[in-house]
Amino acid sequence: MGRFFSKFKKSTETKYIELPSPSTDISYAELIYKTNRGFLAKKLGQYLNQDSLDWDTLFYMSLSTTTYQSIDGLNQPEMILYLAEQMLAWDKKQKDIVKEIKNLNIHMNFQNAMLKAYEIHQKDLFSSPSSKQENEVTKADNVEWRIYRDVIFAASQGKFLLISEEELVQYKTGIVICEGFIKESSDIPKNRNLAKERLEQRELSKAKMMSWLLVLSEAITNTIKHAEEGKMTLFENEETNEIRFVIEDKGPGFPLEQLPKKVLLAGYSTKKSMGQGFTLMMKMAKQIFLYTSSSGSTIILTFDTWEDKEGQLSAIN
Secondary structure (H helix, E strand, O other), X not given: OHHHHHOOOOOOOOOOOOOOOOOOOOOHHHHHHHHHHHHHHHHHXXXXXXXXXXXXXXXXXXXXXXXXXXXXXXOXXXXXXXXXXXXXXXXXXXXXXXXXXXHOOOOHHHHHHHHHHHHHHHHHHOOOOOHHHHHHHHHHHHHHHHHXXXXXXXXXXXXXXXXXXXXXXXXXXXXXXXXXXEOOOOHHHHHHHHHHHHHHOOOOOHXXXXXXXXXXXXXXXXXXXXXXXXXXXXXXXXXXXXXXXXXXXOOOOOOHHHHHHHHHOOOOOOOOOOOOHHHHHHHHXXXXXXXXXXXXXXXXXXXXXXXXXXXXXXXXX
């Protein structure tokens, strides 16, 4: 199976596919299952950068197909449906889905697509605790959140701070330098170049500006890998001589228990392709603020511009 996925190639041909017709002789429970499988397969196709026609084909295939007894002899769309089917089967058996995905002998691109699909759509497609358990978890989370916030703030010597949704407003003040939306891989250089153009107008030192842009690229890359979409906004606060990078996303958020390792351990990652994002942020930014929830996260990176301007004044004198 590993050999099959390593040879996966995206077709560049224009496709006109006759979509299969779903069966009319189907129970309500089976219809729900096939719909969920199709939606999940469609998302896997999207995260694998297939074109939108392929996504729709996967969804309709799920409605017209029963199940796959064996992986042998499956074509590419059937393979993706098989992976979606496996994820739903693991959930039914109450298995650790993340662990099961990582144990699969498949190409890293497929693993990351499955992990992203699980992260983003966990509440929609997979088992969730009862209302009573959710209330208990919410109460515990309030205390747990404060503990994690204080511990990480102290361990990072005041450089990293978890903030609440209400506190977000105070960090979105000042002059808006530029804004950009994050959806696809092509948005990484697009937003980076936009930010570079605006920062160059502020006569900052080239070395420091390039390091800021590197951090920005990492933050945008993480948004694409972990969320459906996001937004980049750069603010300048002349009163505090700060520039803030605000990166918002509509992802599943950061689990509290993973944050200390993500923030404080260089190179730590829960995915094979991740691990340097927070390390670079901690090294380059003046301070980092993070708001995270199950419906999205906002990372705020602050940079001090005073040293640059002061140095330029000294050189002129």
